[in-house]
Amino acid sequence: MTELHARSFMPAVRTCSKTGRRCASGASAETTYRDMNANTEKRRAPVTVLGLGAMGQALARAFLNAGHPTTVWNRSPDKGADLVEKGAVRAATVKEAVQASGLVVVCVVDAAASQAILESAASAMKGRVVVDVTSDTPEKARAAAAWATRNGIEYIDGAVMVPTVSVGTPEALFLYSGNRGVFDAHLPTLRVLGGNARYVGPEAGMAALFDLALLDVFYSSSASIVHAFSLVGANGVMAKALLPYVVEFFAIMPGIADMLATNIDNGKHPGALDNLTMEATGVDHIIEASHDRGVDASVLEAVRSLFRRAIDAGHGADSLSSLAEVIRKRAAR
Numbered sequence: 001m002t003e004l005h006a007r008s009f010m011p012a013v014r015t016c017s018k019t020g021r022r023c024a025s026g027a028s029a030e031t032t033y034r035d036m037n038a039n040t041e042k043r044r045a046p047v048t049v050l051g052l053g054a055m056g057q058a059l060a061r062a063f064l065n066a067g068h069p070t071t072v073w074n075r076s077p078d079k080g081a082d083l084v085e086k087g088a089v090r091a092a093t094v095k096e097a098v099q100a101s102g103l104v105v106v107c108v109v110d111a112a113a114s115q116a117i118l119e120s121a122a123s124a125m126k127g128r129v130v131v132d133v134t135s136d137t138p139e140k141a142r143a144a145a146a147w148a149t150r151n152g153i154e155y156i157d158g159a160v161m162v163p164t165v166s167v168g169t170p171e172a173l174f175l176y177s178g179n180r181g182v183f184d185a186h187l188p189t190l191r192v193l194g195g196n197a198r199y200v201g202p203e204a205g206m207a208a209l210f211d212l213a214l215l216d217v218f219y220s221s222s223a224s225i226v227h228a229f230s231l232v233g234a235n236g237v238m239a240k241a242l243l244p245y246v247v248e249f250f251a252i253m254p255g256i257a258d259m260l261a262t263n264i265d266n267g268k269h270p271g272a273l274d275n276l277t278m279e280a281t282g283v284d285h286i287i288e289a290s291h292d293r294g295v296d297a298s299v300l301e302a303v304r305s306l307f308r309r310a311i312d313a314g315h316g317a318d319s320l321s322s323l324a325e326v327i328r329k330r331a332a333r
């Protein structure tokens with residue numbers, strides 16, 4: 001056990017508030033639990049991280065850097081040696097890991113893995129707070145929250161919206177949903193993982209829904225950036241030559257997203273400044289230029305198919321936002 005942990009778990013002798021007698025701090029379950037959640041400048045709350053993949057390790061590292069006594073567990077015990085060197089305690093079992101802290105953060109590959117881990121130590125989790133930042137669907141987050149409630153476990157679902165290298169920084173965006181009181185009580189600790197810790201609602205599935213929606217933007221944008229680099233690359237132009245323009249071009253996207261959101265929420269798609277027929281012609285040009293250079297254009301072909309369906313549905317003179325009418329109709333089928 002490291003010095004840090006030894007100090008944190010040492011049964012310090014203190015005066016019991018009820019009896020006035022001197023007793024060990026571990027003597028009362030109530031006191032122990034309160035102490036476990038205390039997060040003051042002097043003493044950081046003990047935390048447990050289950051799952052030491054790339055992200056789980058980054059989370060545990062952030063807790064350690066902030067001085068939290070940190071217990072870790074991973075299915076394959078070979079991971080996280082540097083965390084142990086830094087002072088983390090490696091638990092041999094999930095149960096042992098959970099018993100070390102009032103707050104348990106889970107970060108594994110998917111909800112099925114996370115649920116299997118939680119179920120393997122359900123009774124030890126009772127009365128504790130589980131924050132599951134594993135990415136999966138809203139439905140699975142809701143099912144996990146319902147299971148936790150049935151087992152007397154406080155459950156907050158979360159989503160990490162930054163890469164591992166940004167974890168632990170003040171700007172790092174994390175989303176959380178679930179019980180507001182539980183979230184607020186643990187916010188000082190959660191801010192250690194990402195200073196930009198945002199509560200998105202009481203319904204457990206909300207963080208996962210926002211996570212998937214933002215990843216939707218991330219994956220399709222990344223695919224088009226790679227396509228753009230490939231397109232200029234086919235002309236012998238280095239990706240880095242286009243890069244500054246890509247970065248500057250992205251500056252228009254917040255304004256575009258704002259306009260699209262306004263139109264979609266209002267259900268009106270005025271096309272005076274950007275009509276879909278004009279935009280579809282632009283898509284055709286990119287596909288033609290890609291084919292001319294032997295570059296795959298499947299991402300843009302999918303975009304063109306969507307545009308064509310919207311135009312066929314009568315939105316040719318409407319804004320790009322009118323694509324939502326076609327996308328929503330497909331979802332409703």
Ligand SMILES: NC(=O)c1ccc[n+]([C@@H]2O[C@H](COP(=O)([O-])OP(=O)(O)OC[C@H]3O[C@@H](n4cnc5c(N)ncnc54)[C@H](OP(=O)(O)O)[C@@H]3O)[C@@H](O)[C@H]2O)c1
Nearest residue numbers: 051052053054055056075076108109113134135160163164
């Ligand atoms: N990496 C990122 O940049 C990033 C960014 C944002 C969000 N996330 C999210 O963070 C979560 C974890 O990602 P990661 O990058 O840490 O993934 P990873 O490096 O692939 O690690 C996966 C983790 O899941 C564990 N695992 C897999 N199947 C399991 C099972 N059946 N039972 C118990 N444990 C199991 C693995 O344990 P073993 O070591 O034993 O295989 C490992 O700890 C994902 O939901 C991901 O979407 C990641």
